Amino acid sequence: MNSWLEVLKPEEIEEIHAASLEVLEDVGVEFQLEEARAAFQAHGARVAGSRVYIPRLLIEQALTAAPERFLLEARNPARSVWIGGGETVFAPPAGCVYVQATGTARRSAVPADYIDLVRLVHQSTHYGTNGGGIVIPEGDFGSDEEKFAWLLLAGHWYSDKPQMGLNLGAKVSRLALDFSRMAFGGRPGCRILGTINPDSPLMFSPEMLASLLIYAREGQGLIVAPCSMAIATSPATLAGTLVVNNAEILAGLTLAQLVRPGTPVVYGNTSTIADMKTMAIALGAPELSLLVLGTAQMARRYRLPSRAGGSLTDAKEPDMQAGLESMLSLLSTVAGGVSIVMHAGGILDSFLTLSYEKLIIDEDTGGMAKRFQRGIEVNRETLALEAIADRGAGGNFLDHEHTLKHFRNEIWRPQLSDREVYQEGRDYQAYTLAKATQAWQKRLEGYSRPVLPEEVEREMLDFYHQRFGSEPVLDV
Amino acid sequence: MDFKGMNEHVLKGNVEEVTRGTQEMLESGAEPLRIISEGLIPGMNVVGGLFKKGEMFVPEVMRSAKAMSAGIALVRPLIADSDIPTRGTVLMGTVRGDLHDIGKNLVSMMLESQGFTVIDLGVNITPEQFVAAAEKHRPQIIGMSALLTTTMLAMRETIKALQEVNLTDGIKVMIGGAPVTAAFAKEIGADGYAPDAGSAVELCEQFVA
Ligand code: B12
Numbered sequence: 001m002n003s004w005l006e007v008l009k010p011e012e013i014e015e016i017h018a019a020s021l022e023v024l025e026d027v028g029v030e031f032q033l034e035e036a037r038a039a040f041q042a043h044g045a046r047v048a049g050s051r052v053y054i055p056r057l058l059i060e061q062a063l064t065a066a067p068e069r070f071l072l073e074a075r076n077p078a079r080s081v082w083i084g085g086g087e088t089v090f091a092p093p094a095g096c097v098y099v100q101a102t103g104t105a106r107r108s109a110v111p112a113d114y115i116d117l118v119r120l121v122h123q124s125t126h127y128g129t130n131g132g133g134i135v136i137p138e139g140d141f142g143s144d145e146e147k148f149a150w151l152l153l154a155g156h157w158y159s160d161k162p163q164m165g166l167n168l169g170a171k172v173s174r175l176a177l178d179f180s181r182m183a184f185g186g187r188p189g190c191r192i193l194g195t196i197n198p199d200s201p202l203m204f205s206p207e208m209l210a211s212l213l214i215y216a217r218e219g220q221g222l223i224v225a226p227c228s229m230a231i232a233t234s235p236a237t238l239a240g241t242l243v244v245n246n247a248e249i250l251a252g253l254t255l256a257q258l259v260r261p262g263t264p265v266v267y268g269n270t271s272t273i274a275d276m277k278t279m280a281i282a283l284g285a286p287e288l289s290l291l292v293l294g295t296a297q298m299a300r301r302y303r304l305p306s307r308a309g310g311s312l313t314d315a316k317e318p319d320m321q322a323g324l325e326s327m328l329s330l331l332s333t334v335a336g337g338v339s340i341v342m343h344a345g346g347i348l349d350s351f352l353t354l355s356y357e358k359l360i361i362d363e364d365t366g367g368m369a370k371r372f373q374r375g376i377e378v379n380r381e382t383l384a385l386e387a388i389a390d391r392g393a394g395g396n397f398l399d400h401e402h403t404l405k406h407f408r409n410e411i412w413r414p415q416l417s418d419r420e421v422y423q424e425g426r427d428y429q430a431y432t433l434a435k436a437t438q439a440w441q442k443r444l445e446g447y448s449r450p451v452l453p454e455e456v457e458r459e460m461l462d463f464y465h466q467r468f469g470s471e472p473v474l475d476v
Numbered sequence: 477m478d479f480k481g482m483n484e485h486v487l488k489g490n491v492e493e494v495t496r497g498t499q500e501m502l503e504s505g506a507e508p509l510r511i512i513s514e515g516l517i518p519g520m521n522v523v524g525g526l527f528k529k530g531e532m533f534v535p536e537v538m539r540s541a542k543a544m545s546a547g548i549a550l551v552r553p554l555i556a557d558s559d560i561p562t563r564g565t566v567l568m569g570t571v572r573g574d575l576h577d578i579g580k581n582l583v584s585m586m587l588e589s590q591g592f593t594v595i596d597l598g599v600n601i602t603p604e605q606f607v608a609a610a611e612k613h614r615p616q617i618i619g620m621s622a623l624l625t626t627t628m629l630a631m632r633e634t635i636k637a638l639q640e641v642n643l644t645d646g647i648k649v650m651i652g653g654a655p656v657t658a659a660f661a662k663e664i665g666a667d668g669y670a671p672d673a674g675s676a677v678e679l680c681e682q683f684v685a
Binding site: 097136138144168199205229231232233236274276277278279352 | 527530533534535575578579582625626654655672673
């Protein structure tokens with residue numbers, strides 16, 4: 001019970017580790033920001049142009065400094081979650097361009113969608129975190145900066161769950177930290193978790209590095225997560241992809257530890273393959289799931305929390321393809337023991353579209369996966385010898401004490417799957433999907449906002465006003 | 477080596493054999509233009525067909541394109557630029573603020589394999605850089621790629637910048653990238669939009685027809 005699903009043997013993990021160190025020392029990593037290169041140079045790394053060649057000693061030191069787990073705090077402390085240490089925390093999608101609901105075609109996301117999505121995620125027991133640009137809406141904002149500020153503000157405004165960050169260069173990262181500082185009323189701790197994407201292979205852009213430095217200096221949480229596509233931006237072989245990705249993650253992690261030892265860094269990876277004909281990113285591919293499992297193992301090798309996987313698909317509708325691909329990826333993610341899972345529900349069309357229905361459907365995907373991972377508990381009590389003797393041959397267990405004691409905990413029940421008898425005249429094409437629609441609509445009706453202290457709300461609104469000269473639209 | 481043999485080597489993507497064959501042909505006095513049009517391009521046309529049918533894949537197409545280019549590189553100094561057979565020149569780039577380049581690279585590769593000359597400016601290309609490159613290369617077509625909703629706006633600016641110096645008169649502008657739509661293309665005054673690499677080639681064919 002409770003062992004993780006693994007695909008790499010211990011010696012294979014070491015081979016990948018050794019290969020990555022070789023890459024870091026000999027091929028080097030491109031850091032496109034002088035400040036980042038200077039930090040490496042000051043600690044003895046060789047720098048040539050924008051390439052940094054990172055000696056293994058620096059990597060080993062950084063790995064010792066990085067925490068094995070950390071508490072990602074919520075403004076409501078009861079909702080804080082541990083990242084690392086064995087639990088799997090689900091996070092909502094990020095960066096979706098379109099939304100899709102109630103069987104209609106996709107449309108561009110608007111600010112009202114973001115608010116509704118934060119409200120839905122807030123009430124869901126599936127998602128442990130919230131916010132951070134679940135969708136990037138179209139809307140009348142004075143600037144992109146204002147749009148991102150609004151997303152950050154609205155995340156705190158409508159939910160007291162831990163917040164995911166937004167990182168698109170220094171300005172946005174600073175805003176992310178500013179709003180979380182205000183929301184926490186100055187309480188210390190890790191209060192936001194942002195993602196840094198290397199540009200595979202082996203490159204970090206100036207924007208991402210600026211964001212990394214800003215988060216690290218404040219000791220805030222960082223996920224370093226490449227998203228390479230094997231055959232295009234990483235080698236065709238999954239082992240080779242892991243070598244490149246591992247080098248990228250270790251490079252980013254090392255920089256964060258050089259800047260501030262002890263910075264919480266999550267060992268992330270969202271890599272998969274490119275389709276060999278269309279070059280499209282293939283999230284529903286079995287290769288993605290293998291990389292997820294490999295990533296979780298590498299993270300454990302380094303005693304780091306991990307981020308990978310999700311409930312992922314390339315399907316354009318919450319249909320058969322969406323169902324089977326999402327289950328494969330989320331089951332692997334959970335069974336592999338990944339610590340935090342972004343895109344753990346709602347994703348369609350390779351990260352582009354968020355489906356309201358799938359946001360609910362994936363609560364079942366995740367529930368199933370987590371139940372599966374819990375495994376079979378075997379002990380005197382669960383062997384049920386007494387109950388078996390009691391009811392003997394031909395009896396049933398329906399009302400036995402043992403049943404009453406265990407069934408609710410032992411058996412997981414889906415909210416959507418159809419386990420009824422066949423109903424004449426029911427439209428089975430639409431039936432389960434309609435249940436999902438009802439579920440999210442009902443939840444929106446039942447939402448009530450976890451208000452912040454009045455002075456904090458005032459401070460946030462004033463900040464927004466001063467910065468952008470307008471009032472944030474908050475009750476749409 | 478004869479033209480048929482060359483076609484085979486292009487199909488197989490054998491750079492060394494294509495190089496050797498081209499040299500051999502040049503030494504034996506073959507006409508440079510014919511080497512291209514009969515030795516190299518027909519091989520690549522077969523590749524294009526097999527790719528469409530799903531029998532060859534992107535890495536193999538690239539290998540063949542590389543083999544063809546190796547041959548063309550040897551022939552090029554012997555003929556005037558204007559005589560090099562091309563269906564048109566396409567200037568490609570990912571717009572300012574955007575680093576996504578896989579889609580753009582694929583479109584470029586497909587265009588090249590179908591006989592277009594592609595000048596790839598790379599990623600994070602400002603409107604000014606597009607204008608400067610357009611003035612320098614005088615392409616028939618400019619292609620812009622954007623994958624972020626925020627950088628899509630740079631496409632509008634780039635078109636404006638091109639219009640200001642009257643470059644859109646003779647040049648067709650096409651745009652693409654996952655969040656880009658035909659409606660957006662229309663809105664910002666682009667001449668065309670294509671959802672994928674295959675249709676990008678068709679679009680360019682229409683532009684130069
Ligand atoms: C791979 C990827 C990356 C890689 C890019 C690697 C590279 N070398 O390109 C990395 C990890 C570096 C990356 C970084 C980021 N990314 Co990104 N990325 C993607 C992803 C998953 C796939 C893109 C891809 O390559 N697809 C495969 C290719 C083949 O398809 P394509 O690009 O669409 O191209 C096809 C067509 O569109 C068309 N086409 C493309 N260009 C052109 C041009 C012309 C002229 C024509 C006619 C046609 C055409 O033909 C192509 C071939 O068929 C997308 C999600 C998605 N589904 O698109 C997110 C996505 C685009 N990224 C996103 C984000 C947010 C980012 C980051 C900001 C993330 C961050 N916070 O770190 C950074 C931004 C970096 C920057 N400044 O550009 C968001 C965008 C959100 C938004 N609302 O704008 C997306 C939608 C994912 C998400 N939901 O979060 N990303």
